Amino acid sequence: MARRAGVSQSTVSLVLSGKSAGRVSAPTEAVVRAAAEELGYRLNVAARTLRTGTARTVGMVVTDVTHPFFGPVLRGAQAAAWRADYAVTLVDVANDPDREAASFEALRAGPADGYMFFTVDPPERSGEPVVAIEVSPPGMPFVRFDTEHGTDVAVDHLISLGHTRIGHLGALLDAETFRIRREHVLARVAAAGLEPSGYEQAAFRFDDAHEAALRLLGAADRPTGVYCDDDLLAGGIYLAARDLGLRIPEDVSVVGFDDLPFAKVFTPPLTTIAIDAEELGAAAFDVLSALMAGEEPEGRILPVSLVVRGSTGPPP
Amino acid sequence: MARRAGVSQSTVSLVLSGKSAGRVSAPTEAVVRAAAEELGYRLNVAARTLRTGTARTVGMVVTDVTHPFFGPVLRGAQAAAWRADYAVTLVDVANDPDREAASFEALRAGPADGYMFFTVDPPERSGEPVVAIEVSPPGMPFVRFDTEHGTDVAVDHLISLGHTRIGHLGALLDAETFRIRREHVLARVAAAGLEPSGYEQAAFRFDDAHEAALRLLGAADRPTGVYCDDDLLAGGIYLAARDLGLRIPEDVSVVGFDDLPFAKVFTPPLTTIAIDAEELGAAAFDVLSALMAGEEPEGRILPVSLVVRGSTGPPP
DNA sequence: TTGTAGGCGTTATCAC
DNA sequence: GTGATAACGCCTACAA
Numbered sequence: 001m002a003r004r005a006g007v008s009q010s011t012v013s014l015v016l017s018g019k020s021a022g023r024v025s026a027p028t029e030a031v032v033r034a035a036a037e038e039l040g041y042r043l044n045v046a047a048r049t050l051r052t053g054t055a056r057t058v059g060m061v062v063t064d065v066t067h068p069f070f071g072p073v074l075r076g077a078q079a080a081a082w083r084a085d086y087a088v089t090l091v092d093v094a095n096d097p098d099r100e101a102a103s104f105e106a107l108r109a110g111p112a113d114g115y116m117f118f119t120v121d122p123p124e125r126s127g128e129p130v131v132a133i134e135v136s137p138p139g140m141p142f143v144r145f146d147t148e149h150g151t152d153v154a155v156d157h158l159i160s161l162g163h164t165r166i167g168h169l170g171a172l173l174d175a176e177t178f179r180i181r182r183e184h185v186l187a188r189v190a191a192a193g194l195e196p197s198g199y200e201q202a203a204f205r206f207d208d209a210h211e212a213a214l215r216l217l218g219a220a221d222r223p224t225g226v227y228c229d230d231d232l233l234a235g236g237i238y239l240a241a242r243d244l245g246l247r248i249p250e251d252v253s254v255v256g257f258d259d260l261p262f263a264k265v266f267t268p269p270l271t272t273i274a275i276d277a278e279e280l281g282a283a284a285f286d287v288l289s290a291l292m293a294g295e296e297p298e299g300r301i302l303p304v305s306l307v308v309r310g311s312t313g314p315p316p
Numbered sequence: 317m318a319r320r321a322g323v324s325q326s327t328v329s330l331v332l333s334g335k336s337a338g339r340v341s342a343p344t345e346a347v348v349r350a351a352a353e354e355l356g357y358r359l360n361v362a363a364r365t366l367r368t369g370t371a372r373t374v375g376m377v378v379t380d381v382t383h384p385f386f387g388p389v390l391r392g393a394q395a396a397a398w399r400a401d402y403a404v405t406l407v408d409v410a411n412d413p414d415r416e417a418a419s420f421e422a423l424r425a426g427p428a429d430g431y432m433f434f435t436v437d438p439p440e441r442s443g444e445p446v447v448a449i450e451v452s453p454p455g456m457p458f459v460r461f462d463t464e465h466g467t468d469v470a471v472d473h474l475i476s477l478g479h480t481r482i483g484h485l486g487a488l489l490d491a492e493t494f495r496i497r498r499e500h501v502l503a504r505v506a507a508a509g510l511e512p513s514g515y516e517q518a519a520f521r522f523d524d525a526h527e528a529a530l531r532l533l534g535a536a537d538r539p540t541g542v543y544c545d546d547d548l549l550a551g552g553i554y555l556a557a558r559d560l561g562l563r564i565p566e567d568v569s570v571v572g573f574d575d576l577p578f579a580k581v582f583t584p585p586l587t588t589i590a591i592d593a594e595e596l597g598a599a600a601f602d603v604l605s606a607l608m609a610g611e612e613p614e615g616r617i618l619p620v621s622l623v624v625r626g627s628t629g630p631p632p
Numbered sequence: 633t634t635g636t637a638g639g640c641g642t643t644a645t646c647a648c
Numbered sequence: 649g650t651g652a653t654a655a656c657g658c659c660t661a662c663a664a
Contacts, residue, residue: 010642010643010644010650010651010652010653011649011650011651013641013642013643013644014643014650017642017643019643022649023649023650024649024650025649025650028649028650040443043641043642044366044427044640044641044642045427045642046362046363046365046366046371046427046640046641046642047362047366047640047641047642047643047656048641048642048643049362049642049656050360050362050363050366050640050641050642050655050656050657050658051641051642051643051644051655051656052642052643052656053656055362064387065387065388065390065391065394066387066388066391067387068384068387070387071380071381071382071383071384071386071387072381072382074381074406074408075381075382075408075410078381078407078408078410079410087405087407088406088407089403089405089406090390090404090405090406091394091403091404092390092391092394094391094395111360111361111362127356205577206577206578206580206581232577235578235581238581238583239580239581242583261521261522261548262522262551262578262581264522264555265522265551265554265555265578265582266581266582266583267554267558267582267583326634326635326636326637326658326659326660327633327634327635329657329658329659329660330634330659333658333659335659338633339633339634340633340634341633341634344633344634359657359658360656360657360658361658362656362657362658363640363656363657363658363659364657364658364659365640365658366640366641366642366656366657366658367639367640367657367658367659367660368640368658368659369640
């Protein structure tokens, strides 16, 4: 205890927690700080948390740390949290449905004042402030992209290019954002008076996407334009096209979603829907922050935009 | 307090912390559990941490959450930690040197029993158990890949293909692992009686790597084979080659490092050094775990291997 | 087998 | 402006 070093007692608390407003004299404060410095002393967070009932920590639960989309989201959330003097604890649920529930419990183990659920459906059990990311359960604050618009624009892009056989390479993960995409693909295709041309699903791994794409493009009446739920999935199309001797975009056009960094490096560069992942993370923390402050924040929907690159062109 | 629900007091502690060995009767235990369930009661971790002095949490500090290599590392560490009933707290230092020191403090704020530093040089200040990942400061346990061997093999591969002008696209980040690579590139090139042919550095972003690669390949006596510190950097070579009308591997051969998922999707697929990132994370936790148990673990060096794909061939 | 009591390091309230 | 003192919720002897 630094209390021995100085002479005081709970004065230390005032000083070290920055509440020495007009309550501690300058000399005393200096003494305390010096002693703390010398002893390498710092406040015990567990004790503070116990006493105050607040941990200044928020948790983030994510389906898959491994997905390139996630990094920027965490960074954005973490940056926002830091600004508000909060830390972020992360738990990766590793796409394991069984672990989702367990994870929440485990997360609670590291006491947090609130939670952000990224893509994973948040548990019903309330009490704590919770915000959903890329999911919008009824009655729960959320932050997500305008997936509807993104999907519409992507599919319309294909249609306006003249494609009449439009396929869909979708995510295997059963999450709201992907259900929305499926619906909208179907809707836009129907609105153009067309029939959907193939639908396959894959996990977010290039090898799985590769196989699914092979099924999609291997069909006799293969699509000439493919909408993919994600750039990673779109990579599967590139792989399959290479196998099948199909050229992009001359034989097949591809549109992705997310604008992941590698999209530009593909040959040809991938046409995709650009989103701001960091902003998503930051927005999630902001909403959570409002929630923790006792407010009742609205859900937030972030804009997206089509980036046309070289992977789309007129049908053969 | 669940104590009111049941009838007992500290018995609850025994039951809920799984120490009811032969000390609590079955009926009592059942009562306690039922009450806890009903009240949605769970142990308060802050109190436990305060009392026991141990948080069952370890921290991981990373330079860049955004780098695709990091995800699997965290997953591996987290999986290992979970098995040992530990949680992992993550802090992203966002490539910000100023923030590194501050981060450690911030991390300490969320009390952890030990720390893993990924690529970032760990602070001197000891006391806590600390393991370094991909760095091996003197006297500190570490876990890293056999970068020396990986670099040697990659460069030798180029040499054995007949290349005599070998360039190096290196990381901008000043970390041990990249210093090693630079040294070994120079050494192998010299050992083959050759002169190094260009050295550029870039941040881990495709656009930055792109520019650096343009400088490297734009030179009059440009290299015919390029060793890249990382697959992401290698992506820059693809971009620059496209700009300059250079074919891979006919005009330039490229070797990467890490075998990131997208390496296979590049056209042509990237020859690279494969590593097991999850294993790195798991090993890091294991070492940390030993350290926390009071042992004095050795550093661990994980093997790597060359994967030859389509981006390397004989020089023009 | 179960209950009682003390203390982990903070913060907050209240005297001085 | 500063120092006692109690309480946050848990674990752990020790006593019953």
